[in-house]
Amino acid sequence: MNFGERLKQLRTDKNLTQPQLSAAIGIEQSYLSKLENDKSQPSADMFSAVVKALELTPAEFLNGIDSKVLHSSLRHIPEVSQFLEGSVTRRVHDARKWLFGAASACALGFALMLAANDGIFSANNQYKYVSRGVILKNESDNVFDQFKQIQDLKLAANTIGREEHARQLAEFEASRVRLMTVEFWGDRGSVFFEDAGNGRRKFELAGVRYVRSPANKVLQYLGGLFAFCGVLALLLEWRMRRTSAVIANELK
Secondary structure (H helix, E strand, C coil): HHHHHHHHHHHHHCCHHHHHHHHHHHCCCCHHHHCCCCCCCCCHHHHHHHHHHCCCHHHHHHHCHHHHHCCCCCCHHHHHHHHHHHHHHHHHHHHHHHHHHHHHHHHHHHHHHHHHHHHCCCCCCEEEEEEEEECCCCCCCCCCHHHHHHHHHHCCCCCCCCCHHHHHHHHHCCCCCCEEEEEECCCCCCCEEEEECCCCEEEEEEEEEECCCHHHHHHHHHHHHHHHHHHHHHHHHHHHHHHHHHHHHHCC
């Protein structure tokens, strides 16, 4: 939009006729007509008078005018130069905010992916524990191993025969051994105990396997999304900066 088009648009928006606006500015209607038809360019004093008559700030008036016009035919007006300098400052400020936001998104994305990979918030290792049966009160924690050892010693001392040895072991296995397997995402140590009615169970670590937890899968996805958006924002900002530079060179 040229200066004249902008002037006519604002006059129409304020429901002013050419005679009314020319009188408010203090110029002839014919000169106002020339300004609106871009047959004449305003001086610095005339621009100030026009803006004052329309009860606008210079920035409000200039916002609708093409950048090419501002850099050429209106550049001699001090308010236009200030407006252009302010536009550059705003673009630099916006670019910094854009870059900071993009860098923050990248940093957050990589941090989330590392946290998911290392299991900082939710463990990735699944621990398998096995309990052979319930240990009754006043029994040793190793009763299941000790019973067999005692029977083996009796057999070695010939206090029981092989048939009796086998029978007692079979009876013990049938009456006492009740295997229970549990799995946890977190490490509970090599051994831990849990109450079990008339006694307690001894759980021993049987194995560890790496399994990505559902929470970490979500973190990994979010981290990748943030990192991608951050990189995309950086590329877009770089592209827009190059485009702005090309346009600025064309206007010079």
